[in-house]
Amino acid sequence: MSNVDVIVVGAGLAGLAAARALVAAGRTVSVLEARDRVGGRTLGAELSNGVPVELGGQWVGPTQDAVIELIAELGLTSFPSYDDGAAITVVDGELIRYTDLSFGLRPESIAEVGRLWAELETLAATVRTAAPWHTDNAEELDRQTLDGWLVANTADEVACGFFRLLVPTLFSAESPELSLLHFLFYIKSGTSLATLVATTGGAQESRVSGGTHQICERMAADLGAAVRLNCVVRTIRQDEHGVVVDFEGGSVAAGRVIVAIPPTLAGRIRYVPALPALRDSLTQQMPAGSVIKFQIGYETPFWRDQGLSGFVLSMDDPFNVVFDNSPPDGSCGVLVGFLEGAHARTASTMSAAQRRERVLSALVKYFGRQAAQPFDLLEQDWNAEEFTRGCYGGRLAAGAWTSYGRELAAPVDRIHWAGAETSDIWNGYMDGAIRSGRRAAAEILADGAAPGPRSHVNGRRS
Amino acid sequence: MSNVDVIVVGAGLAGLAAARALVAAGRTVSVLEARDRVGGRTLGAELSNGVPVELGGQWVGPTQDAVIELIAELGLTSFPSYDDGAAITVVDGELIRYTDLSFGLRPESIAEVGRLWAELETLAATVRTAAPWHTDNAEELDRQTLDGWLVANTADEVACGFFRLLVPTLFSAESPELSLLHFLFYIKSGTSLATLVATTGGAQESRVSGGTHQICERMAADLGAAVRLNCVVRTIRQDEHGVVVDFEGGSVAAGRVIVAIPPTLAGRIRYVPALPALRDSLTQQMPAGSVIKFQIGYETPFWRDQGLSGFVLSMDDPFNVVFDNSPPDGSCGVLVGFLEGAHARTASTMSAAQRRERVLSALVKYFGRQAAQPFDLLEQDWNAEEFTRGCYGGRLAAGAWTSYGRELAAPVDRIHWAGAETSDIWNGYMDGAIRSGRRAAAEILADGAAPGPRSHVNGRRS
Numbered sequence: 001m002s003n004v005d006v007i008v009v010g011a012g013l014a015g016l017a018a019a020r021a022l023v024a025a026g027r028t029v030s031v032l033e034a035r036d037r038v039g040g041r042t043l044g045a046e047l048s049n050g051v052p053v054e055l056g057g058q059w060v061g062p063t064q065d066a067v068i069e070l071i072a073e074l075g076l077t078s079f080p081s082y083d084d085g086a087a088i089t090v091v092d093g094e095l096i097r098y099t100d101l102s103f104g105l106r107p108e109s110i111a112e113v114g115r116l117w118a119e120l121e122t123l124a125a126t127v128r129t130a131a132p133w134h135t136d137n138a139e140e141l142d143r144q145t146l147d148g149w150l151v152a153n154t155a156d157e158v159a160c161g162f163f164r165l166l167v168p169t170l171f172s173a174e175s176p177e178l179s180l181l182h183f184l185f186y187i188k189s190g191t192s193l194a195t196l197v198a199t200t201g202g203a204q205e206s207r208v209s210g211g212t213h214q215i216c217e218r219m220a221a222d223l224g225a226a227v228r229l230n231c232v233v234r235t236i237r238q239d240e241h242g243v244v245v246d247f248e249g250g251s252v253a254a255g256r257v258i259v260a261i262p263p264t265l266a267g268r269i270r271y272v273p274a275l276p277a278l279r280d281s282l283t284q285q286m287p288a289g290s291v292i293k294f295q296i297g298y299e300t301p302f303w304r305d306q307g308l309s310g311f312v313l314s315m316d317d318p319f320n321v322v323f324d325n326s327p328p329d330g331s332c333g334v335l336v337g338f339l340e341g342a343h344a345r346t347a348s349t350m351s352a353a354q355r356r357e358r359v360l361s362a363l364v365k366y367f368g369r370q371a372a373q374p375f376d377l378l379e380q381d382w383n384a385e386e387f388t389r390g391c392y393g394g395r396l397a398a399g400a401w402t403s404y405g406r407e408l409a410a411p412v413d414r415i416h417w418a419g420a421e422t423s424d425i426w427n428g429y430m431d432g433a434i435r436s437g438r439r440a441a442a443e444i445l446a447d448g449a450a451p452g453p454r455s456h457v458n459g460r461r462s
Numbered sequence: 463m464s465n466v467d468v469i470v471v472g473a474g475l476a477g478l479a480a481a482r483a484l485v486a487a488g489r490t491v492s493v494l495e496a497r498d499r500v501g502g503r504t505l506g507a508e509l510s511n512g513v514p515v516e517l518g519g520q521w522v523g524p525t526q527d528a529v530i531e532l533i534a535e536l537g538l539t540s541f542p543s544y545d546d547g548a549a550i551t552v553v554d555g556e557l558i559r560y561t562d563l564s565f566g567l568r569p570e571s572i573a574e575v576g577r578l579w580a581e582l583e584t585l586a587a588t589v590r591t592a593a594p595w596h597t598d599n600a601e602e603l604d605r606q607t608l609d610g611w612l613v614a615n616t617a618d619e620v621a622c623g624f625f626r627l628l629v630p631t632l633f634s635a636e637s638p639e640l641s642l643l644h645f646l647f648y649i650k651s652g653t654s655l656a657t658l659v660a661t662t663g664g665a666q667e668s669r670v671s672g673g674t675h676q677i678c679e680r681m682a683a684d685l686g687a688a689v690r691l692n693c694v695v696r697t698i699r700q701d702e703h704g705v706v707v708d709f710e711g712g713s714v715a716a717g718r719v720i721v722a723i724p725p726t727l728a729g730r731i732r733y734v735p736a737l738p739a740l741r742d743s744l745t746q747q748m749p750a751g752s753v754i755k756f757q758i759g760y761e762t763p764f765w766r767d768q769g770l771s772g773f774v775l776s777m778d779d780p781f782n783v784v785f786d787n788s789p790p791d792g793s794c795g796v797l798v799g800f801l802e803g804a805h806a807r808t809a810s811t812m813s814a815a816q817r818r819e820r821v822l823s824a825l826v827k828y829f830g831r832q833a834a835q836p837f838d839l840l841e842q843d844w845n846a847e848e849f850t851r852g853c854y855g856g857r858l859a860a861g862a863w864t865s866y867g868r869e870l871a872a873p874v875d876r877i878h879w880a881g882a883e884t885s886d887i888w889n890g891y892m893d894g895a896i897r898s899g900r901r902a903a904a905e906i907l908a909d910g911a912a913p914g915p916r917s918h919v920n921g922r923r924s
Contacts, residue, residue: 142638143609143638144610144638145607145610145638145860147605147860148606148607148610152614174861176604176605176606176607176641176860176861177859177860177861177862179638232732234696234732264746267730268729268730268732270694270696270730274846274848276810276811276846277752277807277810277843277845277846278807278810278811278845280845280851281749281750281752281807281845281851281852284726284749284750284851284852285749287743287746287747288743288746290739290743342865345739345740345743345865345866348738348739348740349738349740381739383739383740383742383743384736384738384739386736389742389743389746390743390746397639397859397860398607398609398638398639398859398860399636399638399639400639403804403807404807
């Protein structure tokens with residue numbers, strides 16, 4: 001059994017950022033990854049013409065300083081997402097092109113959407129993101145679902161429907177499935193709802209040349225043999241001397257462990273001694289969203305010739321959010337789109353051919369018959385992935401923040417928690433994941449030079 | 463590695479009832495139980511004077527035919543719960559004695575509670591308990607939380623508060639934490655809300671002499687060596703030949719497996735191949751309630767001398783639901799009560815002494831100073847139990863029944879699901895647990911004589 005200062009469970013952005021920070025501070029680490037790859041919820045792929053696309057997280061934007069700086073530090077570059085021309089909204093059988101901030105809605109609906117939007121931003125501004133349970137009126141905000149709030153606050157069906165469409169694009173979950181407080185916390189953690197939704201000036205502003213999966217790959221390369229693939233962690237034991245992590249095929253000992261996997265997966269590890277009741281209840285209450293991501297390749301970005309940006313929101317179709325995802329040189333056309341929430345669940349039991357038909361028929365509706373003939377179509381169902389079990393991330397339903405929120409990032413003796421869900425800045429995003437890993441590393445480093453007797457005995461591993 | 467026809471994971475009521483049915487049909491079974499005892503969410507204990515009490519499920523009532531018949535079949539007897547005299551309701555600092563069906567509420571609140579109650583019973587009557595997702599208007603009923611429905615349907619704060627008090631007594635969860643559809647399904651599965659709440663004529667009508675834990679103990683005794691304790695199941699592998707269950711310390715092979723543990727625990731086992739996305743999502747969305755149960759022993763049932771039944775509901779106190787739980791001969795006095803939902807969570811981080819103080823100060827308020835001096839007090843925090851992780855059972859939050867309900871009892875190839883949460887009759891109760899085990903056994907028996915090649919090779923084990 002090998003020995004290190006700190007074991008990290010999970011080689012996604014959070015785990016690798018934690019390990020990187022610890023190694024930079026002179027600590028030895030062992031990163032245990034269940035998969036045969038690093039990257040977690042980032043995943044690179046190539047269309048059949050060799051153009052790289054992401055099957056997981058792909059965009060970065062302003063105020064995401066942690067990920068932006070890390071991209072530069074690792075020698076990667078970014079480029080702006082394509083955002084010229086008209087967007088499309090589909091509502092009540094009508095396909096509406098627009099170039100303003102109207103989302104293609106009729107004036108009366110725009111006014112109501114604007115009013116609700118402003119009210120949500122105002123409420124969000126009151127949230128204490130570092131401790132949402134201490135927000136003024138937290139109990140009342142947490143008692144309601146976002147859907148309940150919508151129903152209580154508008155009689156405009158189109159405005160309500162618009163938010164019911166927008167919510168899954170952010171959470172891969174439906175508006176009844178999260179509390180108002182969780183929604184408000186989340187949008188404030190990412191600056192504002194406007195920031196989350198926007199391309200230019202927002203969370204979809206930029207892309208990483210070659211793909212975001214390179215962030216993890218380069219961090220892992222720097223860590224070398226400290227990153228161990230195909231290690232499915234099953235049990236974490238701790239006592240006054242240290243911690244032992246058992247995986248299928250071996251064990252590692254350390255002074256501390258950082259569990260940097262989604263909450264629903266963290267709850268499946270066996271802990272000895274068993275975790276406190278509230279911590280266990282938290283992981284029971286933080287299900288992940290449902291999403292199937294599609295990358296569709298065409299010979300050319302033909303929609304641009306029609307003056308279209310490629311951005312679509314449809315209130316009528318399951319495949320209801322689409323972006324232009326072509327390579328920066330426009331050498332071919334790529335559309336990226338999602339089946340989210342209820343639509344992902346319905347589609348998860350279909351055949352791949354049925355899903356392809358569902359996707360392409362929607363694209364033909366949005367962009368014309370040329371959309372029927374992609375040269376390639378890739379799909380990724382994150383809920384079917386044993387070592388993710390849902391994207392974009394874990395959410396908290398009504399009542400959960402005020403009941404269990406305190407447990408989200410609170411260490412349990414020698415166990416520290418990381419992952420995008422534990423960040424109070426850009427919660428659920430790549431940026432938040434990186435911040436969470438660094439925060440967990442900082443917790444350990446702040447505890448001084450005594451992470452536990454085991455590491456003292458065994459010293460540096462290189 | 464031993465071989466049997468069917469492996470059962472979990473030696474609670476569901477698992478043992480399944481095993482009993484299979485053995486009765488000539489099949490060989492191996493029941494793997496993680497704990498060093500059988501019984502699951504039933505658990506016997508003794509007060510210091512030797513009087514038996516239950517720290518888990520304890521009551522049975524009319525229409526619970528499965529458990530009532532099994533009690534008789536096993537040679538056990540039952541006796542009526544004590545239900546004479548006045549009950550107490552505490553509201554707004556006032557302690558109200560009542561002997562009618564008023565719950566001690568003021569006439570205007572009674573009328574409003576009655577109206578809401580009737581409306582809930584009417585809605586519940588529309589639920590298709592065998593397939594709640596096919597209920598008329600299922601989407602709309604599932605979109606709302608029970609709390610949202612209450613707020614939308616009454617302006618009477620006392621009536622609303624009364625239901626907010628009642629809900630945790632049934633679910634150990636708060637009204638925002640379950641969907642209206644789940645609430646309606648649950649009360650219909652147990653006949654009616656009136657049946658669930660009542661002592662005489664309802665779910666608290668009778669008790670088992672010596673304790674309900676004997677039901678499992680006697681079933682286990684009949685099964686003999688087929689029940690194996692201290693087997694913590696970690697992985698279930700299946701292929702075209704059969705199923706192999708790995709536990710800490712060994713493995714067993716069979717043609718089929720019945721997983722008869724709460725959904726949140728079923729989701730922690732590793733399955734190879736991995737379970738379908740929707741099934742995994744279901745177990746992410748079915749958190750268990752929070753409850754700490756107390757049994758408090760007194761020299762005499764002194765409250766009876768005051769004309770009190772021992773039944774208390776308090777809208778003012780955390781320890782807010784109490785029953786007389788004295789032995790049938792009244793040879794000593796026992797009160798049973800609960801910290802549920804939010805109150806259980808708050809209390810779970812207190813010291814045992816602090817919880818005792820919280821319980822006894824409430825009992826003094828309800829029954830006078832004699833209540834301050836019990837000869838014994840037992841407590842059981844079910845959320846701290848590694849192999850339960852919450853009682854009374856798993857619940858479904860807004861949106862979950864219509865999204866994932868189909869997965870609750872649907873077999874995944876050779877894996878069948880049992881447990882109180884999977885029953886459409888008396889869901890969440892001991893009766894439902896027994897029915898669910900028999901249903902899972904029947905699924906296997908109905909599949910004919912070919913539960914898989916392994917059992918053909920290995921034959922009977924005795």
